Amino acid sequence: MGLPPEKAVMSAEEFLAWENSQPDKHEFVAGVTLLGDIAGFD
Numbered sequence: 780m781g782l783p784p785e786k787a788v789m790s791a792e793e794f795l796a797w798e799n800s801q802p803d804k805h806e807f808v809a810g811v812t813l814l815g816d817i818a819g820f821d
Contacts, residue, residue: 788811
């Protein structure tokens with residue numbers, strides 16, 4: 780068996796730049812993005 784794929788982690792600055800171009804809102808937790816609906820936010 781091979782190694783599991785590494786998670787893509789982004790900085791807060793990268794997240795904010797990316798989030799501004801998204802139609803849906805996301806949550807940023809420990810370098811990982813979550814869709815707002817999944818994270819419990821509307």
